[in-house]
Amino acid sequence: MPQHVAATAATCLLLLHMLHSSNAWSCDIALDDIPTYQQLLNERLESYAKNKSTRFFPMLSIHRGNSDTMECAVSGTQRSGAGVIPLPSPKAWPKGRIPYVIDETYRGDVARQLVEDMRQFNERTCLEFQQHTDQPQYIRFVDPGNSNILQILAMRRILTGEGNETGEEDVNPKEKRGTTDGDTGQQYSYESSGYSGRPVVVVRSSEEVLSKTSGIPTSLMFILGFNREELRYDRDKYIELKIYNADLVSQRMFMKEFKTELDEVFPYDTLSVTHMTKADANDLRVGLKSRDPMNHPLKEFPDHTLSKTDIEKINYVYCNPDATSTTT
Numbered sequence: 001m002p003q004h005v006a007a008t009a010a011t012c013l014l015l016l017h018m019l020h021s022s023n024a025w026s027c028d029i030a031l032d033d034i035p036t037y038q039q040l041l042n043e044r045l046e047s048y049a050k051n052k053s054t055r056f057f058p059m060l061s062i063h064r065g066n067s068d069t070m071e072c073a074v075s076g077t078q079r080s081g082a083g084v085i086p087l088p089s090p091k092a093w094p095k096g097r098i099p100y101v102i103d104e105t106y107r108g109d110v111a112r113q114l115v116e117d118m119r120q121f122n123e124r125t126c127l128e129f130q131q132h133t134d135q136p137q138y139i140r141f142v143d144p145g146n147s148n149i150l151q152i153l154a155m156r157r158i159l160t161g162e163g164n165e166t167g168e169e170d171v172n173p174k175e176k177r178g179t180t181d182g183d184t185g186q187q188y189s190y191e192s193s194g195y196s197g198r199p200v201v202v203v204r205s206s207e208e209v210l211s212k213t214s215g216i217p218t219s220l221m222f223i224l225g226f227n228r229e230e231l232r233y234d235r236d237k238y239i240e241l242k243i244y245n246a247d248l249v250s251q252r253m254f255m256k257e258f259k260t261e262l263d264e265v266f267p268y269d270t271l272s273v274t275h276m277t278k279a280d281a282n283d284l285r286v287g288l289k290s291r292d293p294m295n296h297p298l299k300e301f302p303d304h305t306l307s308k309t310d311i312e313k314i315n316y317v318y319c320n321p322d323a324t325s326t327t328t
Helices: 003-020 037-050 108-124 149-153 156-160 206-211 216-224 248-253 261-265 278-284 308-318
Strands: 097-102 128-131 139-142 200-203 239-243 286-290
Touching (some): 037 200, 108 128, 108 206, 108 216, 149 200, 200 216, 261 308, 278 286
Parallel strands (some): 097 128, 139 200
């Protein structure tokens, strides 16, 4: 075989290996290069203004905010993932009580579906999602069609370029809205991981909610303090995750996380609501395949159903270490 042909073949094989190996991840991308939740939300809102069928999930589920436990977050080189991160208990919602507010602009059928999405947590775990009264921390489900959405989100810097360099919004407290009873001067957080002491905003369209493609249970799990399942340190044993077109930012966004104590207690769960489905992978433009479809099947679409392991994880963190599923 001519030398140049052999070299070309070797190069092609290397590129093919990089495409099909979830071990070929990049640590050369800084955290600052990963889009923030606010930036992604801005893009979705701009798209929604032109096309009401715009979806907010799963695009909003991968952002800089869930990158701080990844292998590259501490240093510029890959780590083995051998370290153990504490349980999310310090970020757990006090007493497992999670107040919520549903935008008045949602139709009744949409509001009822949102309540239904939360009901399984109440019925199958020790958590209690309850209507908001005067609690400082709560979840607000926001309709992107709400004419006051910019005031609700207090996103002047993101939407108009105003604000400081850190990404925090410079908004007069009188312009900050977000509760049902007037101005509070509070800053919202966005589907953050665990209890932050601030209200949490979840933006979903009515179409997404009614079609059950909104990923509401997934977002609720993140808000409760749980991470994306496919970012676990041991995912390569169970799935193949492919990043196409040498997209370094995507490679960085899908870096594996350090091992947590929960990873040692609970098995990898492809049926978790926090695990990427085949439809999610298509939307996020990544390849997803189970290494053992019989024992670790992937969901075709989000089905909004907590898995047995989801329930056990919630009860383990929020109740007691010996708690198990409340299902029969």
